[in-house]
Amino acid sequence: MYRVASIxxxxxxxxxxxxxxxxxxxxxxRFGFDIQWDEYDLGAERYLADxxxxxxxxxxxIGKHKAIYFGSIGxxxxxxxxxxxxxxxxxxxxxxxxxxxxxxKLLPGVSxxxxxxxxxxxxxxxxxxxxxxxxxxxxxxVKGPGISRQELVxxxxxxxxxxxxxxxxxxxxxxxxxxxxxxxxxxRVISYAFDMAERRNKKLASVDKANVLSxxxxxxxxxxxxxxxxxxxxxxxxxxxxxxxxxxxxxxEWFDVVVTPNMFGDIITDLGAMIQGxxxxxxxxxxxxxxTSMFEPIHGSAPKYKGQNRANxxxxxxxxxxxxxxxxEQEAAAAVVSAIATSITDGVVTKDMSGSTGTxxxxxHIAALVRDGNQ
Ligand code: NAD
Ligand code: IPM
Ligand code: MN
Numbered sequence: 001m002y003r004v005a006s007i008x009x010x011x012x013x014x015x016x017x018x019x020x021x022x023x024x025x026x027x028x029x030r031f032g033f034d035i036q037w038d039e040y041d042l043g044a045e046r047y048l049a050d051x052x053x054x055x056x057x058x059x060x061x062i063g064k065h066k067a068i069y070f071g072s073i074g075x076x077x078x079x080x081x082x083x084x085x086x087x088x089x090x091x092x093x094x095x096x097x098x099x100x101x102x103x104x105k106l107l108p109g110v111s112x113x114x115x116x117x118x119x120x121x122x123x124x125x126x127x128x129x130x131x132x133x134x135x136x137x138x139x140x141x142v143k144g145p146g147i148s149r150q151e152l153v154x155x156x157x158x159x160x161x162x163x164x165x166x167x168x169x170x171x172x173x174x175x176x177x178x179x180x181x182x183x184x185x186x187x188r189v190i191s192y193a194f195d196m197a198e199r200r201n202k203k204l205a206s207v208d209k210a211n212v213l214s215x216x217x218x219x220x221x222x223x224x225x226x227x228x229x230x231x232x233x234x235x236x237x238x239x240x241x242x243x244x245x246x247x248x249x250x251x252x253e254w255f256d257v258v259v260t261p262n263m264f265g266d267i268i269t270d271l272g273a274m275i276q277g278x279x280x281x282x283x284x285x286x287x288x289x290x291x292t293s294m295f296e297p298i299h300g301s302a303p304k305y306k307g308q309n310r311a312n313x314x315x316x317x318x319x320x321x322x323x324x325x326x327x328x329e330q331e332a333a334a335a336v337v338s339a340i341a342t343s344i345t346d347g348v349v350t351k352d353m354s355g356s357t358g359t360x361x362x363x364x365h366i367a368a369l370v371r372d373g374n375q
Contacts, residue, residue, distance in 0.1 A: 002327055005061075005068040005292075006037040010044045010083065011301025012311035012359075013071025019313035019363025020069060020320040023339070026367040027324060027332040038065065042087050044075030053086035059094055063292055067323050070296035071316065076303050085137070092130055097286035097294055098185065099192050100128035100265060101322065104252075104272035104282070109345045110353070112275050117252060122275055124255035125200070127193040128265025130286055132185045133216070135262045139177035181216040181261065186223040192289075193259035194231040203256035204228075205237045207244045207264055220261060245271055269298055280312025280352045283319035285326065295323040309358035312350040314340055317366055332370075339369035 006021065008014030021037055028034055040058060047053055062068060073088045074080070091097075106112050106122035114122070190206075197204040206224045210217035221238060228236050239247070241264040247254060248271055260268065273282035279299035286294040297315030305311045321336035348365040349355030357365070 001034045001036060002067070003036045003038055003065055004323070005065040006039045007042050007068060007070045008039075009042065009071040009073040009087070009301065010075040011072060011303040011306045013043070013073065013301055015307070015309070015359055016297065016311055016313040016316040017069060017071040019359060019366075020316040022363045022367045023317045023336055023370055024069075024320045024324065026371040027329070027336055030335065030371055030373055031329060031332040033329065033332075037069075043073060044078050044083055047078060047083060047086075053083065054090050054094075062091070063095065065292055067326060068292060068294040069320065069323060070294050072297065072299065072301040074301040074303070089135065089137075091294060092286050095286075095288055095292040095294070096131060097288045097291075098129065098131045098189050099285075099287040099289075100130035100262075101285040101287055102126040102128060102265070102269040102272065102282065102298055103322075104255075104269070104276050106276045107281075107341045107344055109341070110277035110281065112277060114249060114252065114275055117275075121253040124252070125196060125257050126265060126269050126272060127189060127196065127257060127259045128269065129185065129189045129259075129261050130265075131262070132180050132182060133262035134177055134179040136178070136180045138180065139175070141173060141175045143173040179213065179216050179261075179263075181219050183219065183223055186220050187227060190220075190224050190227045190259055192287075193257050194227055194234055197234045197257040198231060201256040202233055203235050203237075203254075205239050205244075205255060205258045207239050207241050207258055207260035207268065209241050209264070210238070211240060217261065224259070241268065244268060248272060248275060273298060278312070278352055279315070280350065281314050281318070283315050283322055285319065285322040287326070293323075293326055295319040295326070309360060310351050311359050312352050313359050313363050314343075314349075314366075317363070335370050335373065336366075339366045342369050 008017045024035055040062060042054060073083045075083060103125045104122060106119045108119050112122060193204055208217040208220055210221050252275055273279045276282060282298045284296055284298040296319050299315060302311060318340060321333045325333035343362060343366045347355060348357050348362055350357060350362055
């Protein structure tokens, strides 16, 4: 018996998570395990009712689980960032889920906007650092005329630029956000990526912007080079993130494993999602190899589709496969992905994939395929 924490969240989150659980339960029936789902009502409803986001008690309870299955978070009634940072990022940081694993794989029968590219060309994994960079939450805003010379000097020193700031004027204001990259934080995620490349096609690209943000990503590159020395069988390359947005589109077949700091990882994986057929298809895992990991679609709460039975549940179901893999149920995990692929070739898909089946119909179909094992 596995106990998994279940957090539906906001918007389409709860309805897609129901489908994911349905499929994982079916996998349990077929492969002989049970999952007990422990539900947590984190999200906008609770926040609007009592002002709580994530309590110490929640964390203590959720922390008893090896895995969390997560829908999505974000609600138009709440200021952007409150729920996203107060719940989703808080969970990733609290449980030190330093690897954000985002496979980019085009399944047969899915259309990609990339002309002339097929499933054999689009099959790689982005390993996104998940606890550092510009996500650490260090920053602030300073307004004139109260801004002190000290703050100004500090800001200038930090950024080595001259602000056109008139500190005597109350119309003037600066905002700053600090990115942090540590040796230890980089080493652990880069090592994870090298290990993964060794198990795959032995190619690893580091994606950064060391030509401009040379302190943070300079350190990142040094660590990459030093970890690489222990993995001589892996062919490595440094790439700049701006160029990578072009290469993902032009030559996706070049990529095997990509390792990248947090913010660039966020951005390039939405691009990756599009080339594998859209946000409704892209799964992710937030992994702490020795603690509590969390599995979720990489898309958000798509509030406009809430309650309409039209959201695509595949990204969430696929994230469920990553969850099973994490629990050590490799066979069940593979069966889930192959059932997703069959559902697609059967044409049982939602509107975003030009189908006419609803969210629950797709979940039912994939669950039945997994249960019967005849894909
Ligand atoms: P989004 O990913 O929610 O949606 C963008 C668009 O993608 C949607 O309008 C829809 O057209 C499409 N889409 C996404 N998921 C789909 C699905 N399963 N099926 C069909 N179509 C789908 O991004 P957004 O609109 O920028 O953000 C909405 C809210 O979600 C915001 O509050 C944002 O902060 C939050 N968000 C949360 C997460 C998360 O929980 N992991 C991730 C990204 C955004
Ligand atoms: C994602 C999301 C989150 C991120 C937001 C909602 C905090 O965009 O999971 O990709 O930036 O990591
Ligand atoms: Mn994102």
